[in-house]
Amino acid sequence: MSCVEFKGVTKRFGDLKVLTGVDVACPSGQTSAIVGASGSGKTTLLQLVNGVLRPDEGLVSVFGREVPREGIEQFRRGIGYAVQGAGLFPHLTAQENVTLVARLEGWEEASMRERFLELLDEVELSADVSDRLPRELSGGQQQRLGLCRALMLKPDLMLLDEPFSAIDPITRVELYERFEHIKATQSVSSLLVTHDLREARRLAEHLVILNGGVVEQSGPTSEVLSHPDTSYVSSLVESQLT
């Protein structure tokens, strides 16, 4: 079973073709890294999964169900989302940021607090941050809260749009560890968009290499890295991993 499946997906922005005939299946229960340079179409691919964008051709399905047109908000609430720079709302405290959608879903105050503290624990943040505004927190702390927000409603799938970039190397390694911990404790499949093949190698079991809107190669990480299909992939592996 795939968590996300793209079938013959093409996407254009006006005259610009951003994705061409993408056929990819991301295995359930794993982390799939979508790797490519800027402009390769990797973020577009991610936005097709939660219906922020719609394909011009082809199908996108999540756990076997096509991305719906009706009730898209409810559908999105079933998918965690984290983004580069964390994207916390500046006027809400840490806890309010993480629990915003849970509150809208009508969660009890106590169970929200409980889940929030549990997640803080997962990402090794102290409960002291609860009432702070984002600007009172470091970039690393913000990004940990970003992960908490993505996990709050216990999603089966998480979309991660370069959440570990734009962060200093030491903090980044700490965040990798937190993410690995989350993978071990929460049963969640992830799609991780990154331009960093090292990051992909460390965090993802499955790789999708995108180049100019076309999938160069996709498969289990070890297989793609040891047996590049195309010259683009081998040069990518060569330049980034050696």
Next chain:
Amino acid sequence: MTRLLFLLLIPLTGFAADPIRVGSKNFNESYLLSEVVAQLLETNGYEVERKFGLGGTLICYEALKKGEIDVYVEYTGTLSQAILDLPGNPGRETLNRELGALGLKLLAEFGFNNTYAIAVRQEVAETRALETIGDLAGQADLPFVFSHEFLEREDGWPGLAARYGLAGHRVQGIEHGLAYQAISEGAIGVTDAYSTDGELVRYDLKVLEDNLAYFPSYFAAPLVGEQLPEEARVLLETLSGTIDDQRMQAMNADVVFKGMSFGEVAQGFLASRGVVSEVRGQSLWESLLRNTLRHLQLTGIALGFAILIGMSLSLMVYRSERTSAVIIYVSGLMQTIPSIALLALMIPVFGIGVVPAIVALFLYSLLPILRNAITALANVDPTLVKVGQAIGLSQRELLRHVLLPMSLPAIFAGIRTAAVISIGTATLAAFIGAGGLGDPIVVGLSLDDVELILQGAIPAALLAIVTELAFGLLENRLVRRPRRKRT
């Protein structure tokens, strides 16, 4: 919000039985004559509502036509030239033929003729035996100095000189305000004036007779609407011929030079006719309170609507750059209409008084609210909008939980600006009879009375400052700021 509701609940006009609404223009003689009319009516048991200080002929006339006031004092020359556009120098019968069709009537004249006058010093007139304007011919050694306007106007010096054969005489221009001083000191020999100016009495000047009837006549008389009861008309007709030029000059002088109030001078005049009237004085604090409350009412209601409409409109259009630009442009155009013109434009639609003032203030308040709200909403970090969508917020929830709270400081700043503009502009509402703190300012301007002007200007300024501070406090409570960093 509670304050706004409270203001809305104050009745817009507070009368039970229909009072007679007496209007006046915003210059001394008009205030004075309207006060005479008002006191005479009151003495005879009518309730009177004074709508004094309306900003000019057009406003008074339109207000009367629309039935917003029942009577004001108008001049025959103004009616024929500025309003009805009739040729020549038509008398009251001719005017009333025209006015009758509109349901208006000019009652019997007070008697005096407030027209352009040519004045010389009494002493000069005696020594040179000057009685008429025609006598000026041949007085080549007498300096003729006229106000700039009089020299320029077709119905001023050029026509006068032609009519009386004075064209060869050398003339000079002077600032009107300085002319009286100059002529009384003998620096100039002949100048132009208005025939009922109090200064003519004060400086002991003689008005030369216009024996060739060059100047149009400006006989003053109550102009009434058809709704004014017959008995009241009859009553006002008793004022016929009671005030001649000298009497009017003296009454004007009482106001300007003796510092008497319009009410007192009117009372004195009526007493001389055997009518005992009362001056309806208000203490400083009473009028201050009344004016301030009215001012708050005008700006509060206008601002309330501007917030309501401005925010709704902003929420409707902020996502479309094009529509936003159009909306901001149009509301910007309103801002370019001078406030007094906008107020005047309101009259044909809304009449005079509180309603058109509120509409005008509302239009002025709209732009800062719209511009700030639209700009703030449209410029929220697109990443945050994307995140909001991605975590499953509906458009409404995004607005409620992300866009609005993030735009709040800017929206607040807009409302604050609108409030302050509104409070300032509302002082002009006195020109269309809406009252407020502009009332003492308008009277003060007419009387050249600084103290009276300050009675409106200081509270208006304080109101603006208090509003500014209050909004600051409110904003602090509503907008979340980071607390001091914990150590």
